[in-house]
Amino acid sequence: MIHLSQLSKVFASSNGGILPALGPLNLTINAGEFVCLVGPSGCGKSTLLRILAELDSPSGGSFQIAKNADRNVTPTLVFQGDSTFPWMTVFENVGYGLRMQGVDSKDSDAIVEQMLRTVGLSQFAESYPYQLSGGMKQRVALARAWANDPAILLMDEPFGALDEQTRLSLQHELLHIWELGDTLKKNKDQAKKTVLFVTHSIDEALVLGDRVLVMSQRPGLIRDEISVPFARPRDPITLKRDPLYGELAYRLWQALK
Amino acid sequence: MSKERLLPFISPLILLTIWEMLARIGVIDIRFFPAPSEIFGTLIKITQDGSLLEATLTTLRRMSIGYVLAAIPAVLLGVLMGVNRFARLLFAPLINSLYPIPKIALVPMVILIFGISENAKYAVVIISVFFLVVINTMAGVLNLDPKYFDIARNNGARGWDLLWTVAFPGSLPNILTGLNLGLGFALTVIVGTELLLPQGGLGAMIWKSYQIYDVPTIFAALIVVAVLGWGINVAMEELERQIIPWKALPQAQAKNLSTNAKPVAEPRIRRFIRIWWMAARPFSFTASVTPVVLGSAIAAYDGFFNLGLFILTLVGSVAIHAGTNLINDYYDWKKGTDTAESLGPNRPLKEGLITPQQLFVAALLTFALGSAVGLYLVATRGVFILIIGVLSVLAGWFYTAGPFAFAYVGLGEVVVFIFMGPVMVLGSYYVMAQQWPWRVVWLAVPLGLIVASILHANNMRDYPDDLAKGKRTLANLLGRRASKNEFLLLMGGGFVVLVLLVLLGIAPWLTLITLFELPNAIKLIRLGYATEAPQPLNKLVRASAASHKRFGWLMIAGMIAAWVVRG
Ligand SMILES: Nc1ncnc2c1ncn2[C@@H]1O[C@H](COP(=O)(O)OP(=O)(O)O)[C@@H](O)[C@H]1O
Ligand SMILES: [Mg+2]
Numbered sequence: 001m002i003h004l005s006q007l008s009k010v011f012a013s014s015n016g017g018i019l020p021a022l023g024p025l026n027l028t029i030n031a032g033e034f035v036c037l038v039g040p041s042g043c044g045k046s047t048l049l050r051i052l053a054e055l056d057s058p059s060g061g062s063f064q065i066a067k068n069a070d071r072n073v074t075p076t077l078v079f080q081g082d083s084t085f086p087w088m089t090v091f092e093n094v095g096y097g098l099r100m101q102g103v104d105s106k107d108s109d110a111i112v113e114q115m116l117r118t119v120g121l122s123q124f125a126e127s128y129p130y131q132l133s134g135g136m137k138q139r140v141a142l143a144r145a146w147a148n149d150p151a152i153l154l155m156d157e158p159f160g161a162l163d164e165q166t167r168l169s170l171q172h173e174l175l176h177i178w179e180l181g182d183t184l185k186k187n188k189d190q191a192k193k194t195v196l197f198v199t200h201s202i203d204e205a206l207v208l209g210d211r212v213l214v215m216s217q218r219p220g221l222i223r224d225e226i227s228v229p230f231a232r233p234r235d236p237i238t239l240k241r242d243p244l245y246g247e248l249a250y251r252l253w254q255a256l257k
Numbered sequence: 258m259s260k261e262r263l264l265p266f267i268s269p270l271i272l273l274t275i276w277e278m279l280a281r282i283g284v285i286d287i288r289f290f291p292a293p294s295e296i297f298g299t300l301i302k303i304t305q306d307g308s309l310l311e312a313t314l315t316t317l318r319r320m321s322i323g324y325v326l327a328a329i330p331a332v333l334l335g336v337l338m339g340v341n342r343f344a345r346l347l348f349a350p351l352i353n354s355l356y357p358i359p360k361i362a363l364v365p366m367v368i369l370i371f372g373i374s375e376n377a378k379y380a381v382v383i384i385s386v387f388f389l390v391v392i393n394t395m396a397g398v399l400n401l402d403p404k405y406f407d408i409a410r411n412n413g414a415r416g417w418d419l420l421w422t423v424a425f426p427g428s429l430p431n432i433l434t435g436l437n438l439g440l441g442f443a444l445t446v447i448v449g450t451e452l453l454l455p456q457g458g459l460g461a462m463i464w465k466s467y468q469i470y471d472v473p474t475i476f477a478a479l480i481v482v483a484v485l486g487w488g489i490n491v492a493m494e495e496l497e498r499q500i501i502p503w504k505a506l507p508q509a510q511a512k513n514l515s516t517n518a519k520p521v522a523e524p525r526i527r528r529f530i531r532i533w534w535m536a537a538r539p540f541s542f543t544a545s546v547t548p549v550v551l552g553s554a555i556a557a558y559d560g561f562f563n564l565g566l567f568i569l570t571l572v573g574s575v576a577i578h579a580g581t582n583l584i585n586d587y588y589d590w591k592k593g594t595d596t597a598e599s600l601g602p603n604r605p606l607k608e609g610l611i612t613p614q615q616l617f618v619a620a621l622l623t624f625a626l627g628s629a630v631g632l633y634l635v636a637t638r639g640v641f642i643l644i645i646g647v648l649s650v651l652a653g654w655f656y657t658a659g660p661f662a663f664a665y666v667g668l669g670e671v672v673v674f675i676f677m678g679p680v681m682v683l684g685s686y687y688v689m690a691q692q693w694p695w696r697v698v699w700l701a702v703p704l705g706l707i708v709a710s711i712l713h714a715n716n717m718r719d720y721p722d723d724l725a726k727g728k729r730t731l732a733n734l735l736g737r738r739a740s741k742n743e744f745l746l747l748m749g750g751g752f753v754v755l756v757l758l759v760l761l762g763i764a765p766w767l768t769l770i771t772l773f774e775l776p777n778a779i780k781l782i783r784l785g786y787a788t789e790a791p792q793p794l795n796k797l798v799r800a801s802a803a804s805h806k807r808f809g810w811l812m813i814a815g816m817i818a819a820w821v822v823r824g
Contacts, residue, residue: 085426087429
């Protein structure tokens with residue numbers, strides 16, 4: 001569970017003043033929930049994720065993340081834009097988190113291979129990022145985050161740069177992984193991951209989320225919240241024929257206006 | 258050769274031809290500009306009488322010794338200043354103010370300090386190279402996109418990890434630019450210094466030829482300097498290409514705009530090293546490198562250190578272990594083909610980067626290298642090494658094979674303790690010291706206990722599996738409860754024995770720095786008591802291995818420190 005209370009962030013602006021970027025936010029995300037976050041660009045979405053990933057600290061308020069005994073509790077963040085290390089091969093990039101956490105190389109190799117198969121990059125294991133297209137690099141970043149198998153997954157417009165087909169298949173894979181709880185599909189009784197997913201696509205938010213949060217212009221506040229009641233497992237394509245889908249999409253557009 | 262490759266040679270050739278003609282018909286004064294043919298003749302003459310070679314080697318020696326002495330600390334300091342604000346604020350003013358001084362102008366100062374000696378020449382090179390490399394390295398780290406550090410932190414990297422996996426590799430292109438500039442600069446400066454202090458070397462050759470108006474020799478020496486400078490540049494560029502394979506070549510980038518373009522070929526040498534490094538997994542054997550280094554460190558402490566023997570021992574044991582890795586993978590692969598399921602743990606093999614035949618040949622070659630080194634040591638350092646070697650091979654063999662396989666009858670820990678502890682330490686000690694005092698055996702006991710604790714943790718984890726398979730290990734012979742005590746005995750015992758050895762005056766007190774690892778060890782022992790679930794126990798295995806590694810290196814550091822202190 002993630003709990004924010006009065007969380008806010010201000011930056012120093014370039015002309016010497018202050019720039020309120022975010023909040024104050026009050027928000028609770030339940031364990032195992034899939035929450036999507038939409039909002040105009042510059043409203044502080046990335047800032048929020050960076051704070052939750054402990055890469056930045058809040059200027060006011062606080063947040064708590066419930067501890068879980070035997071899972072990786074630091075949330076893994078899928079960064080906006082390219083986040084591969086240019087000096088590592090695809091294989092090394094994907095195994096990076098595992099290596100830093102001290103996972104045995106035999107175990108981690110097996111996990112990395114499985115993740116590469118999942119994102120369809122097995123043939124590119126020994127390539128360097130400069131040899132890949134933007135979409136392929138994004139898949140490397142996803143594979144790395146999934147390989148970590150964190151209890152909380154923060155995703156910052158992860159599918160923004162992808163073509164429609166790849167996006168669809170990766171959305172599918174993400175849902176699958178989330179529903180299983182365990183990236184590696186080994187532990188059947190693993191609790192579901194908590195996902196906070198930033199997107200600029202209303203369609204994507206409705207296809208993936210249990211709940212969609214709409215943020216206002218900077219400084220970002222939660223302006224509206226829509227729960228998405230579609231049954232799971234979901235099929236991203238047939239979902240769109242549901243009359244409720246149009247209704248929800250319409251409401252989201254209204255909220256974003 | 259294609260037309261384009263010929264083109265660059267045309268203008269110098271034309272120049273030389275015109276020069277030769279003008280010299281022959283007497284248009285230019287041959288006292289100042291001797292004909293190219295004459296210069297060439299001189300070049301051959303001084304090559305044959307050996308004077309040119311000697312001068313070149315002298316210059317190269319001065320250049321490279323000074324360069325290495327400057328470059329290594331410069332890179333380290335540069336990286337440190339890049340990542341650490343405090344270090345930057347502390348050193349930057351000094352470095353920035355000293356950097357612009359023309360280094361050749363420092364020669365008089367250097368002579369005042371060092372006298373007219375070889376050291377003076379090294380000092381000039383060191384000063385010249387150091388600042389250049391520091392500044393380039395620091396700039397490289399500072400120019401790195403901070404997002405890489407964020408990504409690394411989010412993936413669990415801390416402290417040194419950030420340095421080794423982000424700061425250093427990320428700034429390597431800049432570091433190499435600095436190193437390349439530095440080497441060229443080192444050549445310029447050393448030749449200049451030799452002009453001022455003409456005692457051997459190409460600069461001195463130029464200066465002395467000038468004093469006797471031997472102009473052709475001046476030109477000949479200048480040609481050699483130019484060729485050296487050019488060679489340095491080519492070599493450094495090739496080095497850069499080999500060790501920075503992730504830098505896109507311009508044409509490669511253009512080609513790869515389409516999604517599924519084929520990757521550009523990696524430089525050959527780099528690819529070779531990377532693949533075989535991956536295949537042999539030499540790092541998986543720190544557990545056996547540590548005893549070798551410890552044995553050598555004890556020998557050093559006792560006054561028997563010999564660098565050549567040390568390197569040989571290390572190469573020999575790493576080769577044997579890499580060979581073991583390779584041959585195991587090969588047989589795994591052979592078994593795997595029967596079941597068509599697993600291809601074994603060898604990644605390059607699985608990914609088709611190497612063939613099984615290559616793997617087999619590589620294993621044989623590595624074994625051959627290891628055996629050659631081993632036999633050389635036996636021949637020169639005595640039969641005792643042969644005995645230790647044969648015993649180790651037998652122990653390795655009967656570890657899992659035969660009717661009385663140690664690992665299957667609860668003797669695994671004992672055998673590992675004996676061989677990865679006292680035997681290996683004593684063996685490498687003997688190579689240098691030519692004797693085998695009991696003291697060394699005692700000194701190896703802590704390390705042996707802790708290495709045995711790794712295996713014991715492993716057996717604690719596999720407790721139910723081994724029971725089911727009928728594999729008897731100390732863990733399942735003793736039962737859960739007692740096996741936890743045994744872990745305490747092994748892991749904690751290592752520290753207790755070490756303290757005892759220090760109290761008894763057997764181990765130098767500086768080895769007590771291993772106690773830095775004690776809090777960690779206590780955590781592990783607690784973990785061992787707290788859990789019986791396979792997942793946390795798996796963590797215990799890995800953490801014990803890491804703990805052993807740190808303990809070993811701390812002990813080695815302590816021995817070396819004691820050796821240095823003793824002098
Ligand atoms: N390090 C920073 N320093 C100053 N301003 C920043 C910094 N990071 C972000 N901002 C500002 O904060 C606001 C929110 O940024 P961000 O969280 O990236 O928005 P979003 O991800 O919603 O597009 C923007 O106006 C941005 O310019
Ligand atoms: Mg953003």
